[in-house]
Amino acid sequence: MAKQNDHFKKVIAHAKEYGYVFPSSEVYDGLSAVYDYGQNGVELKNNIREYWWKAMVQLHDNIVGIDAAIFMHPTTWKASGHVDAFNDPLIDNKDSKKRYRADVLVEDHVGKLDAKIEKEVAKAAKRFGDAFDKAQFLATNPRVLKYKEQGEKILKRLGRSLENEDLADVKRLIEELAIADPETGSRNWTDVKQFNLMFGTKLGASADSAMDLYLRPETAQGIFVNFLNVQKTGRMKIPFGIAQTGKAFRNEIVARQFIFRMREFEQMEMQFFIKPGTQKEWYDAWKETRLKWHHSLGMGEENYPFHDHEKLAHYADAACDIEFRFPFGFKELEGIHSRTDFDLSSHEKHSGKKLQYFDPEINESYTPYVLETSIGLDRMFLAVFSNSLTEETLEDGSARTVLKLPSVLAPTKVAVLPLVKKDGLPDVAKKIVEELKWDFKVIYDEKDAVGRRYRRQDANGTPFCITVDHQTLEDDTVTIRHRDTMEQDRIERSQVRGLVKDEVDIRSWFKKM
């Protein structure tokens, strides 16, 4: 756990030091759970968005994109269920005056049981060495089984109480488990209350006539209310999808863990409209498709378990998360939800307009069912960034910090470095920058010894360094250095573009799907 915290602290510090993520309005001491992306962060974020958009929209001839407004008619949120049901159960500590999500307090308690299981596994692995069979140990060790049973029982009761809106029982559970304020250790709790997560604002000039609006808490509803516009103008035939990326806003209570849980964040969502009755088949198909997308980035297939939802949202008949191994453990990265016809039917009811599809194959109209894939762009950023930040000890005993970003996502693809700042080497290096910059984001760096410049680019995540030296002047060759292996090859200058393209081209990464 201490090691995990340590890595997470390094991730946050590195993101700031290298211009990836800054606290918002930092000159005023920041704003809680709001962040700005710096000069490298914005490139990484754009590249992740593009990687998603191309996979979802460009590669699927039955998926199109839209960009709906953040402000929506307020009835949208009544129809979607957000006005009545987009709540978190909150509890205050009377001594510390701190506010917590009651369900998160309980889940963190279960997380401690999971940590105990991991500790037992680590101890046993050490004791038994090569003969250790983890699966058998997990299935038979009495202590592990006891922790597992305790955790399952607690989560089941929590799920039941939340589902039945029995907030008194959630408080009883917190008291029975003797859960204390994580910051002060106090157990002096208030009752559990529901708290709506939407941010309200006003539209209009005068206070009397102003209309109450919400900042959208998800991008999905912009897709539902445009379902017929897109279907008709695009002459789309079911099954088809509408994709969208954009900002969403939630007044999160437990807004910690850096960009994992923010108050203003970006989602990449796709609603796939299907014939009623086919939802199970599409649910399985989209689970597989999305998992392949994640795997294509090569960040370790073992890092993406599925987690089925026990407590389903008001709109879903099946739902799961694709989790990722974040520095603080496995947590939700993406949600896959079978949303039935809840949203379209509800918008029909509240608007009085038909949102149906005429299916020429069966000569009938129906309200389509929807399969949703929804991933947080910032959360994906954190997954990629935290997984890539590596500290290595080299053969000579020196340390190297390297950001092993998948090269397709790296903000800068190539750094061009003249070995020295004289003898015409900078001119040749600048010419190479000119040649490459039409295809890739390239930087020129001539400051400091070349070894230090390599380290700077390693920490920045730049996959390739091209070095121009005196031999370049004689035979027009350069060295290309690979970030992850630090290997250097001498190649013709004319080969650089093709070689880099092969490695960073989105097409070669998508081939892994």
Ligand code: GAP
């Ligand atoms: N339309 C469905 C929907 O919004 P969700 O599970 O609430 O479902 C989908 O959110 C994804 O959005 C999550 O898997 C997560 O990646 C991201 N997300 C949700 N809340 C977030 C927050 N406060 N900060 C950052 N990302 C968030």
